[in-house]
Amino acid sequence: MSAYTYIDIPFNFRYTCWFCGEPSSRSFDLPKNPNNQRFLEHDPMSIPACSECAVVTVASDVSSIWAVRDQVKRSMMDKYSDHLAIGQNWTEEELKESEFSGALLGGFGESAWAMYLIAKDRVSYQGWPVALDSMLVEGDDESYGFEFDGVRYMSLNTCLEHLIKALRLDAELLPSLVDILGPDRLTYALRIAKLNKAITAYQRNKILDEIRQQQDDQDDMLEQAKYAGQFHGIEEVAIGDGLATISSIQWALKNDIKSLEYLCQQEDAFFDEFAHLGGPQCYMNYYGLQLYFEARQNPVWVAEHDPNLSWW
Structure with missing residues (x-):
């Protein structure tokens, strides 16, 4: 009882x-x-x-x-x-x-x-x-x-x-993967941990570094997609021998860059943002954006030729 x-x-x-x-x-x-x-x-x-x-x-x-x-x-x-x-x-x-x-x-x-x-x-x-x-x-x-x-x-x-x-499983790998990926992606983290049961500390660190890079890349893509949606309807602009790409113009709008002078001040930030394209392509994107801002100094050109007039 x-x-x-x-x-x-x-x-x-x-x-x-x-x-x-x-x-x-x-x-x-x-x-x-x-x-x-x-x-x-x-x-x-x-x-x-x-x-x-x-x-x-x-x-x-x-x-x-x-x-x-x-x-x-x-x-x-x-x-x-x-x-x-x-x-x-x-x-x-x-x-x-x-x-x-x-x-x-x-x-x-x-x-x-x-x-x-x-x-x-x-x-x-x-x-x-x-x-x-x-x-x-x-x-x-x-x-x-x-x-x-x-x-x-x-x-x-x-x-x-x-x-x-x-x-x-490796006692440190799974918790570290969840720290990077978050609990919502435990299934993916577990799949990686199952494939890497007997590993050295060096191998574990290499795996975690790779996952961090993948996560950073994914975050970048999500960020770009967010701004692509925010500035939906932007058109590329061909000027002389240059091309202001959609992504370049979106970057300028996102960072509130509306003049050639301010663009030149943010040159390093532009190259950091588009470094993944490689040196030559990154330079061509910046060059095309420069030509676009030069052209936008002319009100007549803006009124007659700028397809993105409403965004500025």
């Missing part, structure tokens, strides 16, 4: 473990030692739990049911890391089409995907809102954590720790 009040249990969740969704047969008393009630941010409580979750050891100074949930989930992830890794290494179709045979491998091929789904569902299970005698216990939002590939983890760091351990 529990020494504490049970949390409120909705009818459709009776006999359900609050931590993992499996059938409950026991309870998790919080705190397990009544002397530790002083550490709690809320009233002590008893939570329906399965036989596995009920016996997880948590810190004696745990402060809330939410902190307990995180520790139980971490214990579960450690125990079933190999099962969770199945979903990272295989698809259901690949397992069905595999040619595993024999007593051991044949059984794996038949049951592996089911093992993965059970582990995934238990780790991702969020339980129901916690209340005592109809009074909601304030705490973490129920949309807590970080979700990846159908599995909800306590945090991004917990997810990365699991992937590194389960897939035997």
